[in-house]
Amino acid sequence: MNNSESQLSIFALGGINEIGKNMYIIQSSDDIVIIDCGSKFPDESLLGIDLIIQDISFLQEHKEKIRALIVTHGHEDHIGGIPYFLKQLNVPIYATNLTLGLIEIKLKEHGLLRETRLFLIDEDSTIRLGTIKTTFFRTSHSIPDCLGIAFHTPQGTIVHTGDFKFDLTPVDNHAPDIHKMAEIGQNGVLLLLSESTNAERPGSTPSERLVGDHIEDAFRHAPRKVFISTFASNVHRVQQIVNAALKTNRRLVLLGRSMVNVVSVAMDRGYLEIPDGMLMETNEVRTMNPEKVVILCTGSQGEPMAALSRLASSNFRQVEVLPEDTVIFAASPIPGNERSVSRIIDNLFQLGAKVIYGSGNVTGMHVSGHACQEELKLMLTLMKPKYFIPIHGEYRMLRHHSLLAESVGVRKDNIFILNNGDVVDIVDQEAIHTRSIDAGNIFVDGFGIGDVGNIILRDRKLLSEDGMLVIVITISKSGNKIITGPDTISRGFVYGPGAEELIKEVNQSVSQTIKNSKDRNQRVLKQNIKSSIEKLLYSRTKRSPMILPIIIDI
């Protein structure tokens, strides 16, 4: 690595070739700034894993250079890793008012609030982080109070968009600051990092405002109670639900821990207005005329422990879904969640509810928070960057985004489709990618951070598919006499009457193997037992359980 004073480096520790665990790093000489610290939910192949976070060993090695963690907005894939990060590195955090509120909830849960340095910024802030002057611009997204960031370094300006769309008729009337973006672009942008979530989708994302009318309409036509489920953090959506309830003379109940938490932070900090007396307690629902009630709940993604899932399986004491009630999914299922969402919809139909579900394009009950192709081109056009790095997306999205960049005039050679850890170094205004640093997945499982690795996951997978057999045998130290056993215990493999016969056969085969083994070395004996039993079981059952021979020398 070149240590010249004008060294500028940009890379991601998460968020490239994935949706989730965003973390981007700008290093200008000896000043490191971190952008976002998200978490990611594991897919079903990562058995037992609770959460995925970034490998921050690079940052730990250079901790004296870290000036700040700047958080663009309050979504989980941008703030979810913060408590785990802070347990390893105590770094000052800069974020807007609502974002700080959501971070504080997490810090409280992890007992980290007191020791953390939190700094409030807004779109007009200017902060100096060593050699990097940092300014901000307002964007719109599916959560209020989002920022894009301009890093003015000695080498030039780096812009990071955060997550955004161009909602020109936003619910809170705070439109994205296109003039400021134009000005930044006019002054020259050396490199743009822009999000790619919707880069596959043509056109523009509709305004959040359009959802409000559809919700009001549905409330008006609902003959009895209305349940509506959306992301708790979509405060503008929540505001529109509040407004629709007001207009249709319904009172509001909040169900689900994250809904209650976010609404309370958003109200406290002035992002959400709910008139006095409109909110009511869950146990008041029974006393109300059903046509006067809206229940706003979590669980639109089919999360099994969330409010909607419990309502659908009649597993909620104080409220129930009854025939003629209306249930609205004000969110499209995220890829991977379709099956669990469908199961809930089926259950709700079986309870006799009218269910409004499916793609937001069809129901009008949801719009995306991310820019589609025309908006991505607008951002690229406003910024006119010399270099471009598409971020925040899986590979095909990055690829589409890079084609969009080319189409508005960015030179093909100046576009870098990276992996997490790939470093773009800029020296004398010229960017190159020649090196990479460690940037893998760290698994959080229970209290453990990073202690679950491939061996454990491989074992869990083996165990999950065909279960296991423990074979215990005690042998005289001389090695010639079996004292107890073989005894075989199985879990997740076979069970019931047919199993006994098979286990008997296993035990006989083990005895035979021991008798036949000339080598009395434990390791060899175990290996012999394993391979003979593996063969036996596969030929009898076509299954391959994990086999654990235990030999005790007495």
Added chain:
Amino acid sequence: MNNSESQLSIFALGGINEIGKNMYIIQSSDDIVIIDCGSKFPDESLLGIDLIIQDISFLQEHKEKIRALIVTHGHEDHIGGIPYFLKQLNVPIYATNLTLGLIEIKLKEHGLLRETRLFLIDEDSTIRLGTIKTTFFRTSHSIPDCLGIAFHTPQGTIVHTGDFKFDLTPVDNHAPDIHKMAEIGQNGVLLLLSESTNAERPGSTPSERLVGDHIEDAFRHAPRKVFISTFASNVHRVQQIVNAALKTNRRLVLLGRSMVNVVSVAMDRGYLEIPDGMLMETNEVRTMNPEKVVILCTGSQGEPMAALSRLASSNFRQVEVLPEDTVIFAASPIPGNERSVSRIIDNLFQLGAKVIYGSGNVTGMHVSGHACQEELKLMLTLMKPKYFIPIHGEYRMLRHHSLLAESVGVRKDNIFILNNGDVVDIVDQEAIHTRSIDAGNIFVDGFGIGDVGNIILRDRKLLSEDGMLVIVITISKSGNKIITGPDTISRGFVYGPGAEELIKEVNQSVSQTIKNSKDRNQRVLKQNIKSSIEKLLYSRTKRSPMILPIIIDI
């Protein structure tokens, strides 16, 4: 159950409230006819399960009454259970030419071909099954040679649609026989069973023919090799791919076992025409000009072992995806498969391929094989049934279908939304649902049919989440002295340096527990060890591995 001669009963052993493992039963007096015998793929919660089939204990109890298994078409959810069924009940099978061909592949694999009685039927057949005269009508679907069935019983006519759409410009020019359907309806239909897959979708499903033009267009514009993936059983789609290849001067390679199998059956039986010299071997690809090659392969649903997945991970010896190659997904992902399909798309993009993917509505490369709402209404209108049972769908689909039936004049009280096993009995033209029979899921795992139950699945789930610990200890018969151990072996739980410390603590705690236990009964000792170690591990790791204490008395 009423045993009067005029008893007529209808029920499902699979296919209601699910997509998969279709099996419907018509019983007229002492004659039982079975329609279809499908299998279903397990979702990710059914760890290690290969396949799900029907519980046929009712049929085993009444096997002397079974006259036939009639198979409507050759898809897995209609034929996949046949080998397992035949191992339990040897029943004559009636099906059309192509369907028989696909069934025979399965019977060969299971060594059942010789002993099975197979009967060829077509749309003009009339078969007498005891008191039931059975006729057929031609339908269109995403596989050729599909039939709907009319059962003319002493009580009246029962119609089963099979899977269908109304493709009025079919690729093979065999349009659905609307006139015959109209005639059946005109003569009076007592009860209709109609499929519900697309009952949520408005409008009509486009003709398969439209796909052909899009494929030809893509072939023409592809600068180098073309890979195209679709369901092997969609013979009309395969024919259109062949035609497009012909028109664009490309030769064809087949990749994937099921593609080779189905194409060979379809050619043998006259459902597919491939000109001589057009097919080539995989190893010839290297010798060809890339713009003269089409590779037709399996794996459009992201199946990890199928051809496309292996191509995407460069795991195929004789063919590889190279920059500028084109890869076409001629199939929409089935819900639940989105993530694996996306992973493959990303890999293909990384290899430099142009990938045509996404919903068939957008790409034009896929149309559904199932009737949408307007077509379902057409079927209901043609048949004018007195009673209606929506089948072949999850609950929300059945519900939508029943609303469609109401909208074209079926009386609400005459519509039965059932569960598998719910019986509709018809006596004197009046239908009632008052009873149910057993109709659960039977799991196939390796060679085992039905031997994997809830206990095994629960254990696999436990093992998959947090792994397990085996604790072995030998104690003197008197119970007072520990002779060896405690020794702890863990799998899928903790690993590496931190783990040793924890295991030491576990062993100490086990020794302590044994010392403190007054009761020397093995069961009590094991329970004490289990509960103390559970608490210890949860407090240290927030994980709950399965704990297996093994105590050996010497």
